[in-house]
Amino acid sequence: MPSRTRSTNGVFEKYARKRTKVTVKKLDKNLVLVEGNRTAFEFLGELFLAFARSKNEHMVQIWPKGPGNARFTSQSKLGFYLPMLPCTLGKGRIEHVRLGD
Numbered sequence: 001m002p003s004r005t006r007s008t009n010g011v012f013e014k015y016a017r018k019r020t021k022v023t024v025k026k027l028d029k030n031l032v033l034v035e036g037n038r039t040a041f042e043f044l045g046e047l048f049l050a051f052a053r054s055k056n057e058h059m060v061q062i063w064p065k066g067p068g069n070a071r072f073t074s075q076s077k078l079g080f081y082l083p084m085l086p087c088t089l090g091k092g093r094i095e096h097v098r099l100g101d
Contacts, residue, residue, distance in 0.1 A: 005050070005053050005054075011046045015039070018039050019037070021040060021071060021073045022043075022044065023035045024077070024080070025076060026078060048082075051084070054084075059083050059087070060081075061079070063078070063081075064076040064077070065079075
């Protein structure tokens with residue numbers, strides 16, 4: 001039986017009840033820390049792969065103060081904004097998105 005490609009929403013659903021928390025914060029001007037347990041990295045890996053394989057999604061955004069906030073520890077200061085390029089739905093550039101404080 002061929003494997004079914006999971007959507008990004010499917011990935012969130014799969015990990016909804018698991019202890020999946022990542023910490024994302026800036027260490028210095030050149031480094032960003034992404035830390036978590038094995039399950040957290042499996043979640044991120046599956047999320048990135050589902051997005052890369054998607055035919056319908058052109059942007060994924062998860063961050064501690066907005067969508068996907070349940071996946072972040074309280075120490076997280078940064079999130080992820082992933083635009084698929086080229087974007088065929090509008091401008092799709094990060095400067096056109098309000099991410100908050």
